[in-house]
Amino acid sequence: MSKKLSQDIAFWTFRILGWLVVGILLWILGFIIYNGIGVINWEFISQGPRDGMLKGGIFPAILGTFCLIVGSMIIAFPLGVMSAIYTNEYVRDGKISRFIRMMTNNLGSIPSIIFGLFGMALFVRYLGWKGSILAGSFTLGLLVLPLVIRTTEEALRMVPDALRVGSYALGASKLQTIRYVILPTAFPNVITGLILSVGRVSGETAPILFTGAAYFLANLPSSIFDKFMALPYHLYVISTSGTNLDAARPIAYGTALVLITLVLIINFTASFIRKYFSKKHGAH
Template structure:
């Protein structure tokens, strides 16, 4: 076989595989949109469910998911960023950083249901927070933690050492260098990573199952110790345990569409934020 022909065959294989991946994504999106768009209405977005969750909307679940997104960000951001600063700026190539990195990776590969059980044992029972936004946020935050740490580390690693050294050369301490040079330079990528990780966990069901999610709770939460409905769990409930599953199907697709849209909006805003900051910093 000639070199040219084999190259062409290889290109075609790659091309087909590439199209295949995009195709799957579009297929899923198209399927959800096709089946779900019918129930989307003002009422569906802004009303509580009623009539055995066959009618009404999913507003409490949207609010609940929003609370959990914000809550888990608040938990994961400081912990994750500080931990990444420690491994990347302080103990860079030592045994400690290797150990921490290995543990972070292990933490990241724990199934999310285990996080759910752990969250129930620690936050719900031991800390006696009960099923609450607080317990759910901490559980989701812990789940997001390895992702936040990894993306923050990557963001810090893209900051060239010449900037750190330049800062030391002016008499700045390590802490000042991190605070005023390294972090600001890495900030757009850190925020992007954070948002992406939170977008990732916002669709998780298992961790919130035992820690916060309510089966049916049309009332909106009034404090962090309240339970809430959440989109992924609501989707699970109306797809598996309603009185009339067939009749609930459109509601389920509608919920799926809202959840997917929410995640896409989060991802999209992440890239907008990065663009905004990179421009402000003069592109680097």
């Protein structure tokens, strides 16, 4: 075989593989959109399930997912950002920062079901919060912590050192430099990381299985100590358990579509913010 021919074969294979990945993505998205679009209407989004989960909407699940997003971000965002500031601004390349980075990576590689077990043991049983929005939010908050830290660190690293040095030269202290120079510059990228974490939280199922997700609730939760319904858990139960799986399929497709749409919006927003601000930054 000539060199040219083997190169052509190899390159065409890679090209096909590359487009295969796009094909898989389009297949999954297309399948869910095609089957789910007919189910979506105002009633589906604004009302609770009726008639043994076979009719009605998924509003409680949307609300529950929203509560989990807010709750987990209240926990993960400040902690994660401050942790990233510490490693990137205070102990930049020392042993401590290397240790923290290693631990963050390790935490990020722990499977989500382990977080579920942990949340059950610590929040639900040991601290006695029972299955609740509070327990679910804490579990998810700790789960996304590594993601928040990693994206924030990247954002901080992209701030040029010249800005730091310039700020010090003007007599600003370290804290002032962080507050008035570094954070405002890194802000768009920090927000991008935050949005990506929201995407992660909204799709996680395993950590909330035992920390308060409910199959069906007659009333909307009224406090953070109540159980909750959530989109991913709803999709799971409605597609695997129940007396009449076939009749529940439309609801499952609708739920999957809402979940996918949420993730798509989050991803597009994140990449829009990243692009918009990097252009603006480049113009300076």
